[in-house]
Structure formats: C-alpha cells, structure tokens
Amino acid sequence: MSHEHHHNHHISHYNRAFAIGVTLNIAFVTIEIGYGFAAKSLALIADAGHNFSDVLSLLIAWGAGLLGAKAATDKRTYGFRKATVMAALTSAILLLVALGGIGWETYHRLLSPQPVEGLTVIAVAAIGVVINAITALLFVSGQKHDLNIRAAFLHMTADAAVSLGVVIAGAIILYTGWLYIDPIISLVIVVVVLISTLSLLRDSMNLALDSVPKGIDIAAIKDYLTGLDNVCQMHDLHVWPLSTTEVALSVHLIIDEDSLQKNFLPTLQQQLHERFDIEHSTIQLERKDDSPCLLDKERCI
Template sequence: MSHDHNYQTGNYNRAFAIGVILNVMFVILEAGYGVVAGSLALIADAGHNLSDVLSLLLAWGAALLATKPATEKRTYGFRKVTIMASLASAIVLLGALGGITWEAIGRFFDPKPVQGMTIIAVAAIGVVINTITALLFVSGRKHDLNIRGAFLHMAADAGVSLGVVVAGVIIMVTGWLLIDPFVSILIVAVILIGTWSLLRDSMNLALDSVPEGIDVAGIKKYLTGLENVSQIHDLHVWPMSTTEVALSVHLIVVDDSWSHDFLPELQQQLHDRFSIEHSTIQVERPDDEPCMLNKNECI
C-alpha cells in the first residue's frame, strides 16, 4: 500500500513566495519609518516581521527538502527537516523578543518623542499585509505545524499592528510617550504566547513524541480487538515530519488463519481511522521464540 508523501509543497509555494515578498517590503518600510518617527513600537514590530520572514523561508526550504526521495543513507529522506525548521523558527523568534523587551525597558526610563501619524499610517499598512499573508495559510493550519506556525505568526502580526495603530492614536491625543514602550511590551507578550506553543510542539516532535491529535489509546484498543490477535507489544508512534506519522507494532496472533490481505487492510485502517501514514507491522505466533522486544519497558 502506498500513500502520498509529497508534503503538498506545491500547494504552498505561491503562498510562501507572496508572503516573503510582501513582508520583506513591509519590514524595510516599517523599520525606516520607525527610525524616522523615533517609534520603538514600529521598530519592534519590524524586527518581529523580519523574524517572520526568516521563519517563512525556513518553513519553505524545509518543505522543499521534504519532497526529496529517500536514499540509502537517509532512508526517511529529509522529512524531519520540517520539524527542525519549526524548532529553529521558534528559537529565532524568542531571541528577537528578548531584544525588543530590553530596548522597551530602557524606553520606560528614557522616553523618546514619536510621530503619532507616521506610526498610524505605517502600522495600518501592516494590518493589511499581515492579514493577506495569514489568509494564504489558513487552509493548511490544522494539518501542518509549519503552516500553522506561518499562519499564527501572520495573524498575530495583524493584531499587533492594529495595536500599534491604537498606540499612535493615543500618543496623538494624549502626548503620553510611555505608551510606545508599553505597546512594545504588549507586542512581546502576545507573540510569546504563540511562540511558546510553537516551541513546545516543535520540541515534542523533535523528541519523537506522539503528535497531537493521534489517539494512542484508541490505536491499542483497535489492535487488541482484532480477530485472531491475542496480544500486542513494542508499539511506537512518532512523527516523520510535521505532516506524516509513523507506527510500528508487533502482533501476536492465535493461529495462521489470518488472510493474505490482513496486513494491507490493517495498514489502510490505521491510515483512515488514525491518520497513520507509514505503518510497519510484525506478526508473531505464540509458539515462536520469545520476542526480545516483548518486555515491560516496551509498550
């Protein structure tokens, strides 16, 4: 039985390209006007958008690598690169947040004058660009950690840019300069929430934890409930990439009465019912030599 392992990169090549181009242009615009207007909020948002560009490039490159065929040296190909890209993206973003926080704290003790109208105009452009970019990835956010990361980054950016617009209005009305570093800290807090989730999920996948949404208890119940199966052991479920899940298991059968299409049907059921793309199943008989992996530390 074969499944499509093409990662569906082609569906998102255009989305990645458009997202990168739009955000690079906006980063240059926002950073430039942030310096001119003396606004840390704009510069902070530009720095975050730059990290998003890097994240998009990482995700795009990883998606392309994931389509390369397996070799004798890399028997799973480069699928795992997608997980590494998600992890790297989260780490880069955390570093950027640390720099923004440090600068914002300094501004609380030494407020700088800013140009409210410039902040409003530039941030409003950011709302539009980030919303457009987020919509490019909305359809794939539930099926791929990389796509989800891209969507969350862009959606958060749209909200953050809207917050910067509000900050510009408040500065124009009240003249309160502390609102600029205050909004910068809020930006960091909002982004940190999404980044922590991305870091946690990426780390779990990097450690071959069971991917979110995979029902291991349901899989065990299904396998042990199969006709002619008396016991299972050495069950493992792990991510091959941000989109594909693998499983291996040993089944002890009562006798040799199972049909020749038993394994293909079992693989198909694991795919359809539990989203297992790649399953490896070893069948054993009760009178076989004891399996060296049938022990307490094996599930």
Template sequence: MTEPGKGQDGAGRTDERDHPHAGHSHDAGHDPEGHDHAGQDHAGHAHSGHSHSGDGHAGHAHAMPTSLRAFAVGASLNFGFVIVEAAFGFFAGSLALVADAGHNLSDVLGLLLAWGAAWLARRAPTERRTYGYGRSSILAALANAMLLLLGTGGIMWEAVTRLGDPEPVKTGIVMAVALVGIGVNVGTALLFMADRKRDLNVRGAFVHMVADAAVSLGVVVAAAVMALTGWLWLDPVVSLMIALAIVAGTWGLLRDSVNLAMDMVPAHIDRAEVEAYLAALAGVSAVHDLHIWALSTTEVALTAHLVRPGAGLDDAFLAEAAAGLKARFGIGHPAIQVEAGTVACALAPADVV
C-alpha cells in the first residue's frame, strides 16, 4: 500500500509512501507471499497484475483532518470544566450536576483517546507494521464506548438510590454551572465543525459535544423547575435521563467500533456496488475473493481477484481501477490481483463473502 507524504524511518529506510504507484503491477513470476490479505492460498493463480495502490492523490496523509491542536484544546477545556462542575455539584448537592460532570469526564477521555490515535496514525509504516498505526483510531473508539458505558452504570445506580430519598439542591449554583457547561461544549464542538463531514471520528466528537450542550441545557431547565416547584425528585430523574441518553448514543459507537475491529465492511460502503463496479471494468469476466475492511476510522482497504482472459499486464487498467475505487467509494488502499482465468480457482466457503 503506498501513499505520498512520508519520508524515512528512524533506520534511514525510505518509506514506501514516497512512491505512489496506483496500478503498479508485478509480473507472473512475482512471489505473492505477503500480499494475500484474505488469508487464502492461491498458489496456482497467475499474479499478472497485483495492484497495491495507496491513494494516488498527492495530498493524502494518514493524519486525521482535524489538527491535533483541536483535540488538545478541546480536552483541556472539558477537563477544566469537569473539575469545576464536580466540585460545585457536590457542594450544591446536585446528582444531576455530578452526573453531567461524569459524562464530561468521559468526553475528556474520549478526546484524549482520539488525540492519541490521531498522533499514532501520523506515524509511518514499518517493516512489521506495514499498515502503520491507523487502526488505533478504531481501538480508541471501542475503548471510549466501553468507558462511557461503565461510567453510566454508576450514575444510574446512584440515581435510582436517590429516587426514594431525594436531597435538597442549591438550584442557583446548578443553573450557573450548567450554563457554563453549555458554553464549553458548544465551544468545543466548534473546534470540530469544519472537518466533521470528512472524518468519522471528528463527526463523532462534534455530535457528542452538541449532545452534551443539550444535556447541560436539560440540567438548567430541571434546576429552574425545582426552584419554582420544590420537586426534589427531578434531580435524580434528570440524572437517569442523562444516563439513558449516554447509553443510547454510546451503543451505536460500541456497535460500529466492534464491527470495524472485526474487519466488517464499513457501513458507508455498499459491497455489492463495489463488486458491480469491478465487474464492469474493461475485460473483466469475473470477480472473486473481494474483501473490504477499515484500516482506520478514515481509511478503507480492499483486496480483489479480477479475471481478465487474455488481457495480460496492463498498468493503465490498474491505475484506472484504483482511481475509480477512491473517487466513488473512498477506498484508498486497493490490492488487485488480475488473473487470466486459465486455471480453475477452487474457492473454499470462507472465500465467498
């Protein structure tokens, strides 16, 4: 897999990303070892055109589109607010405020995980980590989801306990702190607004911050109602609502991150459409061993065997296929093996996706 924008590693070796070669082909005598991403043995296949296209676009890089500075500023703002909100929550006797502080702490952890993953994703591939560290962003999303769910369980337990014995709440302090929280969350969301449409992790951070602002608004409204009515039970009820909102939002994150970690086809890609595109390429009579998976939350890889009887080596064909996969589906790491179709391929059941 090749990509531009990388130099040499620490040992002085030239990083292969400096030489983008979308459509690069190897002759039939090329040893296929190390290129069978699907894990099958195709010893009898002619490697008449094995494309290892990175991106083909000179500006592509493994970095997340949002700068590391945005994650740093966002994490710092939220961490500072967590300390303030938790302190005032305990002082005011508001479980809702403490629950929101716990939620914001999970945001800090999530931002730190995304920050670390973004930094790791910038590191060049090595001889043993040939895809680099892009998958760290998937692991970060998975860890973030698990932390959110664990923290939410504690909030729900405490809220249920307090329902039977609600405690007085200093509503004025609660409203003031929650209003500050709205400002912090909205400000953090703005840091990710520009790149939210180009990166799944950034969009997740943006939506999370906007949701947090809505949760803080709910705390303000609850405190105002308690001040007017004296309904102390509203505090634990709002805490439960916050916890349920966290679970609802986190469940999708957990599901998606597990799916990506298990090499499932990314949700935004239609495998049937990709197969149809490859099958419609000039001279292709069959497509098999098609696998599509995520290298990170922003990068997608593909391996496929294309049968082109009598076509021979064709670098232009490979370049066209790679460019089309990138432009139409956002697949920047295709590895295409072209076969003449003269040897029957006995597919094991696991080969057919």
C-alpha cells in the first residue's frame, strides 16, 4: 500500500513538472518567434523551431509516463510500461538529431564566422537560459532513477547550455569583436551534451532490448537465491525492465525438501524487492526428484 502511494505521488509530481515545463517552453517559443520576426533574426526563428522540438520531447516523455501508469489488459498483460523506455530512446535520438543540426551550423560558422544579431538575440537567449534551467530543475531529482525523466532533463539542460552559450558569445563579441568565440562555445557545448546523450542512448537501447537494468547486481541475486535454505539449484533466471523504473524477475528454484516455511514465496518476493529493487518477481518451485525441467538449459529463453 505504501509503495502504491509512493508510486502515485511520483506520477502526480511529474505530471505537474511536465505541465509546468511544457507551458513555460511554449510561452518561450511564442516570445522567440515574435521577437525573431520583429528583429528579422533568422537565428531566433530557427532556435524557436529547435525549442519547439523540445516541447514535443517533453510531451512524448509526459505521454509515456501517463501510458505507463495505465492498468494491464488481457491483450497487454504488462500494460504500457515499456512506453517509458521507448520514449527515452526516442528522446535520445531526437537529441542526437538536434546536436547534429547545431554541429552542422557550428561548422559553417567556423568557416565563415558571423556576429550574433544584436542585443535582442542576447536578451531573448538569456530568457531561454532561465526558462530552460527552471524546467531542468523540475526533473533534477528524478533523473537519477528514471531514464524517461533523465531524457527530459537532458533536453532542457542542453537548451539552457546552448542559450547560455549564445549570451556569453554575444557579450564577448560585442566587447571584443572576436567572431570565432560563438562557434567555439557552441562546439564545446555540443561535445559535452553529446557525451551525456550517448550514455542516454546506450542505456535506453539496453532497456529496449530487455538487458539487466543498470544498478541491478545479477551476481548478487544469484548468490542470494542459491544461498536460501532448502534451495539446492536454480535455472532459467531472467531479470529485465518493465519500464524505466520497474524491474521484473523470473526464476526456477529446485528445492531439496518438501517442507518449506509457510510464507516462503511472499517472504522471498519481499526480500527481492527490498534488497534488489525487483518490483515483479515470478518464482517456480521444483522438487529435486522431479523430471528435468524443459527450461533447465545453460542458455534458455
């Protein structure tokens, strides 16, 4: 009951975070487009398009979180939990595309450096730093434990960094006239964000392929299960992600006695949850003198 309350609180908290983030960023995109046309700045209009893609990324992450909370059905027996993994993977790909676009623009600016288009661009970029930083802070606490939230956090952090780069480069150019500072700062930002994005891509790809989630010690789980009283062997152990926050386990345990503690299975499931954060465990018990299990193979799926 307490876990369900915590899960509902988690959903409610990030529903508010996504709602605030989407509202702030739509407002900023509107402002950016308006000032872009007023100042006849293609840079602002292009950046508004980029920021709108981040609004879409926030909506994808938000929608996946809402889908993941839906109840299971006869057709989808695990519900839509995997939608959060797909959203994280999509966000990683979108981030790479955005970084590729920034990198391409940076390359052209290195070949032919251009001045930042006046104080209006710098002022609007400064507003972007504030809005994107506030949005990123909404997700900072959950990004360590939820890949979907981490994707949203990375998108907002990348935007804040890019906007900050525009402000710094613009200020330096205004005072020194050194045009190369703009593409150099952009290049540094792209490299830094790219490192985090590749990590997000790798982790989300692993979850999409049902790899053992990061932070789960499969060796420790094996040692724990084989060390249980009355358990002499085990086979067909699988650990995989149900979502970006929930982990499932299935295993066959061979017992050497008919007598087990009355609450053996519920206690084992509780211990797997408390020790290893296994949210959903399915355990099959087999007697030592039973016929060999068809799934008792070195590599079995």
